[in-house]
Amino acid sequence: MAQQMNLETETVQFLKQLVALPSLSGREERVAQAVEQKMRALDFDEIWRDDYGNVIGKRTSPYSGASILFDAHMDVVPEGDPRDWTHAPYGGEELQDRVWGRGSTDTKASLASIVVGLGSIPRQSFSGTLYVVASVGEEIIEGASLAKVVDALQPQGVVIGEPTDCRLGIGHKGRARMRFSVFGKAAHSSTPEQGDNAVFKMPTLIERISRVPVPQDPWIGQAVMEPVQVVSSPYPSASTVPFACAVTYDRRLILGETEQSVLKIYRHALSDLRDWGLELEEVSYTTYTGQVFKTPDFHPAWRMEPDSAWVSLGKHGIARGGIRPEVYTTPYCTNGSYSAGVAGIPTLVFGPGSIHVAHSLDEYIAVDELLKGLHGFIGLANVLGTFG
Template sequence: MSDTDAAKLTADLIRCPSVTPADGGALDVLDSLLSGAGFTCTRVNRGGINNLFARWGDKGHARTFGFNGHTDVVPVGDESAWTHAPFGAEELDGILYGRGATDMKSGVAAFAAAAVDFVQSTPPEGSVILAITGDEEGDALDGTTALLDYMDEAGEKMNVCLVGEPTCPENLGDMIKIGRRGSMSAWFTVRGVQGHSAYPHRAKNPLPAIARLMDRLASHELDQGTDHFDPSTLAIVTIDTGNPATNVIPAECKGTVNIRFNDTHSGESLSTWLKDEATKVATEFDVEIAVEIKVSGESFLTPPGDLSDLVSTAVQAETGVTPVLSTTGGTSDARFVKDHCAVVEFGLVGKTMHQVDENVPVEQIHQLKRIYSRILSDYFA
C-alpha cells in the first residue's frame, strides 16, 4: 500500500520560491508525483501564470471529487527578520518552517498525498480531480479562473470540490468554511478649485466633501447580518490629500473604502449605493466626485447538507472535534469554484500565515492528510 509522506512533500514545495507570479518549480514537483500515480496532468498556463490540472479516472465520470489549492505564496518581507530561511523548509522540534508552510503548501501536499494513496490502494468507481494554481495570492485573474475555463472547454467536471485553505482559528478541526463574504473596494476622487486659504470663497475645497462622504458611508448600517453571515462591514482605509502647505486649499483629494458584504447585497447593488452617495455629496458641496469600483468577489453560500456533512464527519472521526460551519474571513478561490459546483473549505490552523517564520506542526500535516483520505473514502463508499 502506498504511503506518500505529506510532510516531506510540503517541505519539497516550500523549497520552491514560488512568490506570485513565479512558480519556482512547485508544480513540477506535483506533476511528477501525480503523473507517477496514474493521474493525467495538464498544464493550464495563462497570462504568465502556471497552473496544473490533474485527473485520475475516466473523464466526465458521474462521480467526481475535486480538490483546489494554490502553490504561490506572498513575499517574505524583511528576510533578516526570519529565524529560519523562508525557503529552507527547516524542521525543528516537530515544527516545519517556511513561507507557505501554512498557506497553503501543506494543504496542497496533504490532499495530493491523500489522493495518490487513495487511487492506488482502493481505486474508486469515479474520478479524482486536483486543480492547483499559481495565482491565488495575486490578482487571481489567470489562476483558478483559468483552470475552470479550461475545464469548461475540455468537458471536465467536478461534482463537488474541497478547497484546502487554512480555515481553523485555534485547533485543527474547529471550522469549515461553507461560504465567504463578498469583497469590494471603491476609490473616490473629489475635485474642487485650488485657492488661498485666506480667501476660501474663491476656491472650492474638496476636503469637507470627502469628509462628509466618508462619514456618510461609514455611519450607514448596511444590514444586521443573515442566518449564516455576520453583518456587512465598510472600512475607510485611506484619505489622501498630499498638501504640504497650510495656506493653500487643494484642488483634489481622495478616499478609499473596502466593503465585506453578505448575501443581503451584491456588488452591483452596493456599487449603485456608493455612486448615489457620491452624487449627493458632490451636489451639496458643488464639487466633482469620480468613483472607481472593483468587486473582488461576490458573497456565496453552500447551504449545509451532504458536502458539509461529509467533511464534518471525517473531521470528527480524525480529530474528535465538531467543526463550526462558518462564512467568516476574507476571500478565497472558492468564490470562483462556487459557479462550477458545490464547494466547501477545510484546512489547517491559519495563525502564522503570511507572518515571519510561518510554520506548521508536522503532525498536523499528517493529520490533515488522514482527514482528506477519509473524505475520499467516504465519498466513494
C-alpha cells in the same frame, strides 16, 4: 501501518521542498515544476498545465461517480525583511515538530497533502474522478485562475485547501475593493486660492460613508466597510494643490450582494454630495506564463446548507480521516468565491493550520496538524465521489 508512515513522511518532505521554493504571485513556476514532478512520480492518469500556469492532475476510479476538484494555491504573500524572521522564510526547516517558512500554512500544507495524499490512495477507495489543482494568483485575485480550470473541467464538487484548523468551511463573506473619489481644482501650492484642494473634502466623505448602515446576515454575520488607503492626485506632489483625492474601502460582503447592489447603496446614500465618484477597483495580475487577468475586484459571498447532502458527505469524509466533524463559516475570502459564489458548484473549504499564523513572521505548520489535514483530505476524497 508502514504504508501510512511512508505517506506521512513523503508529505512532510514535499511540504519542506515547496516552502523552500519562493513563489510570490506571478512567480510560481518553480513550485509548479515541483508539483508536476511529484505528480509524475505518483499514480495520476493525466498531468498538465493550462495556459495560465495552473497544474492539474487527474485520477479516475474504476467505480462511476462524481468528478471532484481539490484546489490549493501555489502563491504566497511577500515575506518582508528576512532579518526579522527567526527561521528563514524560505528555509523549509523542520524543527520543534513544525515546518517553518512562508506559505507553510497558507497554503502549501494543503497543497502537499492533496498532491501526495490523493495521488497515492488506492483507486478502489474512491468513486468517480479526482482532479488535483495547484492554482496561481489567489493572493492577488481570488477565484480568477481557478475559474479557468472549473469552467474547463465542470466538476460536480470543489474542495478549497486553506487553513481551517481542519474544520469544514461551508461558506464565507465575499470581498470588494471600492474607490470613492472627490474632485477639486489644481493650482500651484504657493497660490492655493487659485485652486480647490480635494484633500479638504475627503473628511466629509469619509464621515458620511461611516454613517451608512451595513447589512447583516444571520449565517455569515455583518458586512464590513473599512477604509484601507487614501491617495491624493497628483501623487507624489511637491507643489501642486491636489485636484482629486481617493479613499479605498475593503468591503466584506454578505449573501446576495452583487456589484450593482453594493454600489447602489452608496450612490443613493451620498446622492446629495457634489464632486465625487464611486467605482469598483480593477485589479490586474500577470501569470508566470504571461497571461493577464484584469477584472473588477469583487468576489461574492456564498454558503452551503449545513444539512445538505454535500455537507453531510464532507462531515463523513473528515470523520473517516479521524477528525471530529465541525462546520463553520470561514472568516476570510477564498477561491470558493468563484466555484460556489459565481459558478454555484457545491464547495467546501478545508485544510490544516490556522489563519492566525498565515501571512505572519515565522509562519509555520505543526507536523501533527499537517498529517491531520492529510488524512482529512483523503477521507473527503474517499466519499465525495458518491455525491449526487
